[in-house]
Amino acid sequence: MYPRANTLGIIVKDNYILLEEQEGKHSKGIGSYYRPIGGTIEFGERSNETLVREFSEELGVEVVVRGYISCIENIFKIDENIGHEITQIYLVDFKDRNLYQQEYFTVSEGNKITCAKWISKEEFFSGEKVLYPNGLKELLKEVI
Template structure:
């Protein structure tokens, strides 16, 4: 198995971040966890292009990339399986500003349906909600304050 290259976009509104809510087994246990919208970078695709594609495919919206933030390397274990992601993180905006008024978005990924909603940065920083990838909470605390 090799590291997976992926890209994630942070959309921020009034100290809230749009995050996909998922449920299941993760590296810290079983239950709810949150992750920004994004996904795998395909061979020959730039990370910013992949991010625009992922927002379109997963929640059906157009985004504008404001700026590149950083790269996070996330090595984790779930049961006996090791995972390794190299993630490009971007700050993005909705192209259609009226989308900031929506409370939640349906996320479609293949046959899987989940939801994205606005989660307060404070809940994440206090550890009340589990955020992936590892290192993203520290990034929110130090870089996006």
């Protein structure tokens, strides 16, 4: 098994970040958890190109990559399974400024449908909401 290379986009609106809400078993327990929009980098694709593709595929929107934030290496365990991700993190904006007024976004990935919504930074900085990947909360405290 090899580490998975992926990329995530941070979209900020005032004191909120757009995050996909997921439900299930995760490395900190069972229940709701949140993650920025993004996905696996395909062979021959640059990580910033992946973000543009993923936002288009999953939300049906166009984004502009504003800048690179950092890389997070996340090694985690769910039950007896170990996961390993190397994640490129970018700051992105919606091309259509009107999308910032939208409260919810339907996220489609294959047969899986979830929701992305604006979550207050304080909700995950305080630990009230679980944010993945591990290390992202600390990174965002420094940069946003």
